[in-house]
Amino acid sequence: MQSTSDGILVLSNDFKVIHSNECFYEIWDIPEVLRFKNDALMLYEHCRNKLVDSSEFKSKIFFVEDLTRCYADCLKMTDGRIIEFVSSLLVVKSEIKGIVCSFRDITDRNKVYDLEKNLLEKKKVIQEAERYNKLKSQIFSTISHELKTPINIILASIQLIESYKDRTPKCKQCCPFHKYSNAMKQNSYRLIRLINNYIDINKIEANFFSLDLKNTNIIKIVEDITLSVVQYARSKEIELIFDTEIEEKVISFDVEKIERVMLNLLSNAIKFTKTGGTINVNISCNESKIKISVEDTGIGIPLCMQSRIFDTFTQVDQLYRRKAEGSGIGLALVKSFVEMHGGKVVVESSYGKGSIFTIELPIKLVKEKYVLENENRLIQSKIEKTMIEFSDIYALSAND
Structure with a gap:
């Protein structure tokens, strides 16, 4: 009995201790003064004080009125432990001589069980959340694609009427459409931008x-994109400065995605920089990475928000929603696009003083096939892309 890991207590019919082992003493923290006495009632007084419900020791272990079979249950200790016990009759030559009780500390096992139960419950919650998230994504995707088709038709119709207007000088004076076409076109671009962002997310x-991925001169791409938005900065009397340490650096990247990243950062910088402010775009590099920074003298970002601004649908403050349009998707896409390139984007900001967004991209090349691109088509695509990305901050003039 001394070698078992269970606590053993053997009582006679007159409640004298016939046998007990060291493990029993340890489980119940029996003091030395009681260990050498064979009075079960003294042990009872000590042990019942260790229980959350002191009556359990008497009702479940001692004075069992009709113990005709093995009886098992659990006891809750005041120190938080769970003790499993089994009581059975001590029978010698068909004669009942007493009771044999064994005790086992199952606290850890019970914790494992509770942990497994909690994990199963959380797994069910996660599976349900994933199901709803998948359903949400399907709904968003369906709605976005269904919206994109009619908006493109509307925009194409506006452009068709504008081309007719350009060929008919008198139409400008006689057709009221001209007065509203720019606003219609700008808001169509805004909807296209929003839908594109939802689809990409x-x-x-x-x-x-x-x-x-294509091997391209990233310096030229960033410079071209920066210069393409100068007119938007001038419309708010903001100075936009481009500077680079190197004139050419060919790396592998997705041109369209990096253009959208830059347009998004520049759009935010212009939106949140007051008249007379400055925006600086700087490029530097070392042996392993390219750094592109967009620094503005705008309103800045509170420290408590800087860790959240790259989360989907997050905006710095509800107050700014009234000052500038936005869905809270743009920076989430910026982070995703940059990280898909193996890079990272960080922000440094002082509230009320301005912000610096820095993109780091790895310098690497990929094997690619040379494809001759139509330069005029690329220029036109870039102009329209800029108009889409800047559609929520720029009102097209009546002469454009």
Whole structure:
């Protein structure tokens, strides 16, 4: 009995201790003064004080009125432990001589059981959340695609009427459409931008998004994009400065995605920089990475928000929603696009003083096939892309 890991207590019919082992003493923390006495009632007084419900020791272990079979249960200790016990009759030559009780500390086992139960419950919650998230993504994707088709038709119709207007000088004076066409076109671009962002976010969440990597001079791409938005900065009397340490650096990246990253950062900088402010775009590099920074003298970002601004649908403050349009998706896409390139984006900001967004991209090349691109088509695509990304901060003039 001394070698077993269970606590053993053997009582006679007159409640004298016939036998007990060391493990029993340890489980119940029996003091030395009681260990050498064979009075079960003294042990009872000590042990019942160790229980959350002191009556359990008497009702479940001692004075069992009709113990005709093995009886098992659990006891809750005041120190938080769970003790499993089994009581059975001590029978010698068909004669009942007493009771044999064994005790086992199952606290750890009970914790494991509770942990497994909690894990199963959480797994069910996660599975349910994933199911709803998948359903949400499907709904977003369906709605986005259904909206995109009619908006493109509307925009194409506006452009068709504008082309007719350009060929008919007198139409400008006689057709009221001209007065509203720019606002219609701008808001169509805004809707296209919003829908594109929703579609891309859903593709990224579903791991159904891929990059079109090409070896390209990133300095030229960033410079061209920066220069393409100078007119937007001038409309708010903001100075936009481009500076680079190197004139050319060919790396592998998805041109369209990096253009959208830059347009988003520049759009935010212009939106939240007051008249007379400055925006600086700087490029530097070392042996392993390219750094592109967009620094503004705008309103800045509170420290408590800087860790959240790259989360989907997060905006710095509800107050700014009234000052500038936005869905809270743009920076989430910026982070996703940059990280898909193996890079990272960080922000440094002082509230009320301005912000610096820095993109780091790894310097690497990929094997690619040379494809001759139509330069005029690329220029036109870039102009429209800029108009889409800046559609929520720029009102097209009546002469454009």
